[in-house]
Amino acid sequence: MIGARLEGMLDGGPVFEPGSVWLVGAGPGDPGYLTVNAIRALQQADTVLHDALIDDRILDLARPEAHRIFSGKRAGIHSIDQAALCARMVDLARSGQRVLRLKGGDPMVFGRGGEEMLRLAEAEIPFRIIPGVTAGLAAMAVASIPATLRDVNRAVVFATGHAAPDTDETDWAALAALGQPLVLYMALRRIDGIARELIAGGLPPATPLAVISSATRPDEEILISSLGAVAEDRQRYNIEPPAIVVVGDIVKTRERLLRVAPAFAGAIA
Ligand SMILES: C[S@@+](CC[C@H](N)C(=O)[O-])C[C@H]1O[C@@H](n2cnc3c(N)ncnc32)[C@H](O)[C@@H]1O
Structure with missing residues (x-):
């Protein structure tokens, strides 16, 4: 019963249009804090660019054919190249992909979601923000x-x-x-x-x-x-x-x- 209701919720909601980018919060770690809209995003995305420390059980909600790209900091490397990452998101979207940028916590709280949103707007790429539970x-x-x-x-x-x-x-x-x-x-x-x-x-x-x-x-x-x-x-x-x-x-x-x-x-x- 609950499964059917959940499926009903997952079937509704915003449609991830080809050529757009969604900036999505994955919550603090435990997959239990994922939102229904984050799951909807994972189930529609063609490419998932994800941070470090995102639980595999969350990543495994993406479609099997979706392309997963690690885009976080690795131990010992101070920071990823933010400009290159934004350029990649823009290129993927321009090639018609549904691009999901999956971040820990909330994308707009100390997560560079704001910079990424501004860059997408400059490039005239449609985007959506899906908030997450911040750490x-x-x-x-x-x-x-x-x-x-x-x-x-x-x-x-x-x-x-x-x-x-x-x-x-x-x-x-x-x-x-x-x-x-x-x-x-x-x-x-x-x-x-x-x-x-x-x-x-x-x-x-x-x-x-x-x-x-x-x-x-x-x-x-x-x-x-x-x-x-x-x-x-x-x-x-x-x-x-x-x-x-x-x-x-x-x-x-x-x-x-x-x-x-x-x-x-x-x-x-
Ligand atoms: C780059 S910030 C990203 C914050 C994220 N956007 C959010 O809303 O939670 C990374 C910092 O978030 C905090 N953080 C992230 N996950 C955490 C967790 N599960 N427990 C405690 N702190 C966490 C730590 O302070 C970590 O250094």
């Missing part, structure tokens, strides 16, 4: 840390710890002064310096901090620390990227949950 939200959810809580915060800041080489450094003191939770992408390798700058910007060293690594994947890990202790804790527990770092009192909600309902300890430890 920041997924990581907070698996750690039982809400993005917003009425008595704690009224805003939430998503920031990158790894600014593009030709852009200004992030003003960490300005972010500290906001007094709102910070959700940091690509920040783990530089977290010691970032924590120092946030403390210099006025946040107390005791400010709670969570590192959530490989959220929703089988090797998921959660480290609860503080701005003052994270440098030591991250070495001691050897936590590795990909990780989201959450900074702020919102992290205490996890402890609060344990106090309210200790039975949850097993579920969130």
Whole structure:
């Protein structure tokens, strides 16, 4: 019954026209976070250009005859050639292919989806954006840390710890002064310096901090620390990227949950 209903949903929705590009979010890792529209895209695409760390069970939803092209960063190689990748997408679309650019998380959150969309528009290639569950939200959810809580915060800041080489450094003191939770992408390798700058910007060293690594994947890990202790804790527990770092009192909600309902300890430890 549910199978027929799902099939009905998969049959409807937007049609992937030949000569167009869809920028699609694959979610944080676990295929369970894939959207129905992402599956529709996989089932219609002629070529799938995909990032690293996309689960094979997701890639296997593409049509068997679809051409799969790895377009992510490989270990040891700093970055892929973004201009060449965009040129390839444009060429494939101009040759009449349905081109699916499959990215981890959400394509428009620190994922270069914005640049790719602008390039496609310049080349007059029709495109569509299919959002995905971004790692920041997924990581907070698996750690039982809400993005917003009425008595704690009224805003939430998503920031990158790894600014593009030709852009200004992030003003960490300005972010500290906001007094709102910070959700940091690509920040783990530089977290010691970032924590120092946030403390210099006025946040107390005791400010709670969570590192959530490989959220929703089988090797998921959660480290609860503080701005003052994270440098030591991250070495001691050897936590590795990909990780989201959450900074702020919102992290205490996890402890609060344990106090309210200790039975949850097993579920969130
Ligand atoms: C280039 S950004 C891409 C973000 C992606 N577009 C999104 O919306 O999640 C890569 C960063 O996302 C974070 N990330 C991606 N997947 C993650 C996961 N499963 N668990 C924790 N962090 C993750 C890490 O901070 C990683 O360095």
